[in-house]
Amino acid sequence: MNKLTPEVVNQIAAGEVIERPASVVKELVDNSIDAEATEIVVKITGGGIESIEVNDDGFGIPRENVDHIFDAHTTSKLKSIEDLNSLLSMGFRGEALSTITSVAKVSLTSRFTNEETGSKITFTEEGKSSVNSAAKEKGTSIKVEDIFYNIPARKKYLKSPSTEYRKIYEILSKYFLVYPNIHFVLEKDGKRVEDLKSIQNSKTGEISIERLKDIVGEEFTTNALKVFFAGSGISINGYISHPSLHRNKSSFNNIYINKRAISDKGIVRAVYEGYSRYLPFGEKIDFVLSISINPELVDINVHPRKEEVRFENPFRIYKAVEDAVKHTLEKELSYNKVEENRKTDFSMLRDTFNQKNTSSTKSYYEPTNSYQPKTSHSIQDSLLFSREILSQPKEEDIQEIQKEERQDIVKIFQIFNKYLVVEFLNEKLWIVDQHAAAERINFEKLQKREDITSNLQNLLVSTEIRFQKNEILFLEENREFFESLGFFFDCKDTTILIKTIPAEFSDTDFAKLFEEIFSLDENLSVLSKNFKKRKDDILATIACHGSVRAGQKLSTEEMLSLFNDLSKCDNPYSCPHGRPAIWKLNIEDIDHNFERTY
Ligand code: ADP
Numbered sequence: 001m002n003k004l005t006p007e008v009v010n011q012i013a014a015g016e017v018i019e020r021p022a023s024v025v026k027e028l029v030d031n032s033i034d035a036e037a038t039e040i041v042v043k044i045t046g047g048g049i050e051s052i053e054v055n056d057d058g059f060g061i062p063r064e065n066v067d068h069i070f071d072a073h074t075t076s077k078l079k080s081i082e083d084l085n086s087l088l089s090m091g092f093r094g095e096a097l098s099t100i101t102s103v104a105k106v107s108l109t110s111r112f113t114n115e116e117t118g119s120k121i122t123f124t125e126e127g128k129s130s131v132n133s134a135a136k137e138k139g140t141s142i143k144v145e146d147i148f149y150n151i152p153a154r155k156k157y158l159k160s161p162s163t164e165y166r167k168i169y170e171i172l173s174k175y176f177l178v179y180p181n182i183h184f185v186l187e188k189d190g191k192r193v194e195d196l197k198s199i200q201n202s203k204t205g206e207i208s209i210e211r212l213k214d215i216v217g218e219e220f221t222t223n224a225l226k227v228f229f230a231g232s233g234i235s236i237n238g239y240i241s242h243p244s245l246h247r248n249k250s251s252f253n254n255i256y257i258n259k260r261a262i263s264d265k266g267i268v269r270a271v272y273e274g275y276s277r278y279l280p281f282g283e284k285i286d287f288v289l290s291i292s293i294n295p296e297l298v299d300i301n302v303h304p305r306k307e308e309v310r311f312e313n314p315f316r317i318y319k320a321v322e323d324a325v326k327h328t329l330e331k332e333l334s335y336n337k338v339e340e341n342r343k344t345d346f347s348m349l350r351d352t353f354n355q356k357n358t359s360s361t362k363s364y365y366e367p368t369n370s371y372q373p374k375t376s377h378s379i380q381d382s383l384l385f386s387r388e389i390l391s392q393p394k395e396e397d398i399q400e401i402q403k404e405e406r407q408d409i410v411k412i413f414q415i416f417n418k419y420l421v422v423e424f425l426n427e428k429l430w431i432v433d434q435h436a437a438a439e440r441i442n443f444e445k446l447q448k449r450e451d452i453t454s455n456l457q458n459l460l461v462s463t464e465i466r467f468q469k470n471e472i473l474f475l476e477e478n479r480e481f482f483e484s485l486g487f488f489f490d491c492k493d494t495t496i497l498i499k500t501i502p503a504e505f506s507d508t509d510f511a512k513l514f515e516e517i518f519s520l521d522e523n524l525s526v527l528s529k530n531f532k533k534r535k536d537d538i539l540a541t542i543a544c545h546g547s548v549r550a551g552q553k554l555s556t557e558e559m560l561s562l563f564n565d566l567s568k569c570d571n572p573y574s575c576p577h578g579r580p581a582i583w584k585l586n587i588e589d590i591d592h593n594f595e596r597t598y
């Protein structure tokens with residue numbers, strides 16, 4: 001049997017806290033933040049394997065402590081285990097500095113607020129130096145060199161300097177976003193790569209769009225939707241992608257709990273729940289969410305590098321996140337803000353259509369405010385389209401939009417009895433999935449149906465469907481809901497008689513429709529229990545049955561009305577099940593495909 005020496009024990013423990021140069025950077029920046037720094041300068045050479053330097057203008061370290069802060073379990077932030085419950089500082093275990101000195105060479109110079117001179121201490125292979133006086137302005141500088149120089153087995157596992165640098169940048173960028181009030185400077189191998197001045201009037205923990213723009217770029221920020229939520233002891237702020245920017249991979253999903261960057265699959269899932277009806281299935285978006293909760297309701301001491309937390313009541317957090325995202329999308333994407341004042345005018349559309357079809361002259365309605373796509377990127381095009389939706393026009397602008405909308409269509413036709421092709425004047429082309437579009441339209445109609453007496457149809461002969469007893473009971477239990485949608489029925493022992501339906505459902509196979517509703521959950525009692533939560537799924541199922549189908553031939557009038565109704569939807573991008581409804585192309589995309597440069 002061998003008893004491990006304290007040195008080896010320390011090095012093993014170090015492995016959990018200090019995995020790679022990026023973990024050193026994280027610990028040092030945490031310390032600067034805890035010291036209330038307003039400016040933090042980080043200098044990296046050789047991917048941090050050679051050296052990492054962090055300088056701050058924080059309150060510094062009292063001379064008498066300089067020696068001790070490198071001892072294991074020495075911290076100025078936590079005295080007893082109870083303190084953990086209310087702690088908001090980034091560090092608290094007092095292990096970072098001691099572990100860093102056990103795996104690298106360290107020198108520290110610091111000047112405490114109330115002291116005249118600075119103090120310096122160094123740790124090398126030979127051990128610890130004594131504390132000396134040193135010239136130092138405000139704050140603390142710490143330099144960490146030659147990481148894992150004394151543990152070759154760990155050093156071997158480090159990646160190339162450029163990979164290690166990327167990992168450092170990844171970690172730093174999370175601080176950049178949640179501390180917009182701190183001025184950050186980053187130098188890489190002697191070159192300044194970031195100089196992020198503090199954002200005026202910004203607050204710690206409040207995501208600032210200006211800082212965000214510097215870090216993640218304009219493609220995201222131009223149309224990012226602002227999230228703000230406060231309630232039930234939780235507040236959430238941040239930004240989420242416009243749903244039209246969905247991709248098969250996201251580039252950042254940043255989550256902060258009380259300003260600490262963490263990962264939490266439950267929260268990510270909750271964000272996507274919030275998006276569920278706005279995104280094609282499986283597609284990803286980006287987001288940055290900063291969540292504040294009472295520190296007593298979250299345990300930050302569950303992960304060696306504090307990258308995960310444990311919530312006392314996770315579902316409360318998840319629900320808040322889902323609601324916050326959902327409300328943001330509903331509020332920000334409401335096309336109907338404009339629609340109240342917009343009257344549909346099919347005859348105008350048709351005139352334009354006919355005119356376009358028979359002559360090549362320019363439209364009779366001169367565009368007054370038509371935009372030209374700036375780039376050939378179809379995403380850009382969607383952005384421009386979305387921007388129209390997002391902006392809330394003034395009264396006089398509404399007229400402009402109406403006008404533009406009417407003259408915009410050059411041609412509309414159907415292909416494969418399945419898709420509509422819509423050509424617009426400004427060299428845009430939409431391909432619309434007619435069934436997905438109709439589903440979306442019906443879904444939103446059902447969601448908003450207020451006056452159920454309009455557009456109902458009494459069946460001359462009631463449709464009779466046989467069901468099982470529990471299914472009948474389910475329908476009876478939720479009769480009010482179905483009636484609010486316009487479905488009126490009588491229940492008998494094992495049959496229902498459908499008497500009245502919304503007119504757009506006149507061709508529907510109700511037996512099939514209800515079967516599909518019944519099978520939304522594993523069984524009916526589960527569905528009953530979840531009824532409230534499943535309402536949108538039920539509406540989506542119903543919407544699917546009242547819809548124009550693939551394979552159905554449409555008249556020009558029907559195509560125009562479908563297109564027009566779709567553009568009035570809150571979210572025209574996807575069907576309620578999340579499949580895309582529109583594919584947008586512009587002339588540059590098509591030219592590009594043919595390698596045409598003129
Ligand atoms: P912890 O942050 O968990 O307390 P550390 O090992 O990271 O433990 O740091 C030990 C102590 O050293 C801190 O509690 C703090 O008092 C002091 N310290 C470290 N870095 C700084 C700094 N940049 N400015 C002021 N004090 C610091």
Ligand code: MG
Pocket residue numbers: 027030031090091092096
């Ligand atoms: Mg610390």
